[in-house]
Amino acid sequence: xxxxxxxxxxxxxxxGRQVTLMCHQTxxxxxxxxxxxxxxxGLRLIYYSxxxxxxxxxEVPDGYVVSRSKTENFPLTLESATRSQTSVYFCxxxxxxxxxxxxxxxxxxxVV
Amino acid sequence: TQLLEQSPQFLSIQEGENLTVYCxxxxxxxxxxxxxxxxxxxxxxxxxxxxxGEVKKLKRLTFQFGDARKDSxxxxxxxxxxxxxLYLCAVETSGSRLTFGEGTQLTVNP
Numbered sequence: 473x474x475x476x477x478x479x480x481x482x483x484x485x486x487x488g489r490q491v492t493l494m495c496h497q498t499x500x501x502x503x504x505x506x507x508x509x510x511x512x513x514g515l516r517l518i519y520y521s522x523x524x525x526x527x528x529x530x531e532v533p534d535g536y537v538v539s540r541s542k543t544e545n546f547p548l549t550l551e552s553a554t555r556s557q558t559s560v561y562f563c564x565x566x567x568x569x570x571x572x573x574x575x576x577x578x579x580x581x582x583v584v
Numbered sequence: 585t586q587l588l589e590q591s592p593q594f595l596s597i598q599e600g601e602n603l604t605v606y607c608x609x610x611x612x613x614x615x616x617x618x619x620x621x622x623x624x625x626x627x628x629x630x631x632x633x634x635x636x637g638e639v640k641k642l643k644r645l646t647f648q649f650g651d652a653r654k655d656s657x658x659x660x661x662x663x664x665x666x667x668x669x670l671y672l673c674a675v676e677t678s679g680s681r682l683t684f685g686e687g688t689q690l691t692v693n694p
Contacts, residue, residue, distance in 0.1 A: 503680050505681065505682070512686070513686070514672070514684050514685060514686035514687055515627070515672070515682075515684040516684075517681055517682070517683070520679065520680075520681055522679065522680070528679065530681065562626050562627075564626070564682075566680055572629075573617070573629055573682060574629075575626030575627050575628070576626050577624070577625050577626055578624070578625070578626055
């Protein structure tokens with residue numbers, strides 16, 4: 473199916489573990505983004521990518537790593553998960569035209 | 585300091601009532617977007633406003649961009665329970681990044 477998909481939808485992990493959240497888009501959009509959403513903070517940008525092999529930090533990048541070897545995939549890795557990284561994570565891509573930002577359905581991550 | 589300030593933060597109304605939510609900033613923007621987010625889903629773009637003073641309508645939703653392009657409002661006429669959700673305003677900043685306000689959580693009670 474065309475669109476942007478995130479996996480898993482839900483994840484529980486322990487403090488200190490490495491965890492990777494996946495994001496896949498079928499449009500070949502150049503730009504992709506990772507946001508986290510927390511009560512009282514809204515959506516905050518973690519990392520973004522303008523194209524394959526080009527990534528840059530957003531507002532809250534500490535503790536996260538991204539890669540983009542292929543245009544369609546943009547995984548987000550928590551190298552050593554902490555409780556403060558408990559959040560809902562959204563991936564998005566940007567195409568051209570008026571309705572150009574599309575978000576995935578999110579991954580709810582709980583770090584215990 | 586938040587780039588975009590949204591108000592009110594929470595709004596609970598009865599079906600059939602009208603409401604307005606606001607998105608304010610001290611900065612000038614070339615465009616501003618409004619999104620609606622339902623529980624368990626990502627934000628979905630409703631509209632983009634570009635011109636100062638612009639008014640756009642989407643069924644019962646009316647969006648206005650301030651004359652100075654620093655603020656915007658969303659007015660809903662005769663709200664319905666299906667309008668329940670988190671309404672977010674956002675602007676594009678450098679690098680095609682979206683910066684969001686904290687949102688207005690709207691609940692429309694039957």
